[in-house]
Amino acid sequence: MRNIAFYFFGAAVLCVTVGMFWGIQMGIVHDHTMAPAHAHLNLVGWTTMGLFGLYYTVTPGAAETMLAKVHFALAALGVLCLVPGIAMSVSGGSEGLAIVGSLLTAGSMLIFLVTVFRNGIGRKTA
Numbered sequence: 001m002r003n004i005a006f007y008f009f010g011a012a013v014l015c016v017t018v019g020m021f022w023g024i025q026m027g028i029v030h031d032h033t034m035a036p037a038h039a040h041l042n043l044v045g046w047t048t049m050g051l052f053g054l055y056y057t058v059t060p061g062a063a064e065t066m067l068a069k070v071h072f073a074l075a076a077l078g079v080l081c082l083v084p085g086i087a088m089s090v091s092g093g094s095e096g097l098a099i100v101g102s103l104l105t106a107g108s109m110l111i112f113l114v115t116v117f118r119n120g121i122g123r124k125t126a
Contacts, residue, residue, distance in 0.1 A: 004068045008053030015045025037086040062119035071111040078104035
């Protein structure tokens with residue numbers, strides 16, 4: 001079933017797959033300059049998105065809301081800006097994209113905070 005939990009899990013699995021190969025590549029060439037970006041891809045992309053997916057799986061009422069869709073969009077956009085932004089910053093470039101990604105990611109977490117307090121956790125009983 002392709003609901004919001006599926007999209008969170010799909011994004012999480014994509015992030016961890018890229019993160020693993022990126023980590024292997026850094027190890028092979030012995031250059032860990034991008035370790036901060038790699039770590040954020042795995043933490044925000046894999047762990048956080050995966051946990052969001054778990055929450056929406058066990059709390060289907062929350063998954064059916066428009067807020068859940070906004071949450072996914074903001075979370076995915078946050079990762080897509082944060083990780084390259086950190087890589088650019090570490091490489092001596094602008095920090096602007098990392099700042100935007102950080103703010104989007106923080107906004108995503110605030111939406112999740114509201115969602116959890118509104119819906120609790122688990123299925124609602126009749």
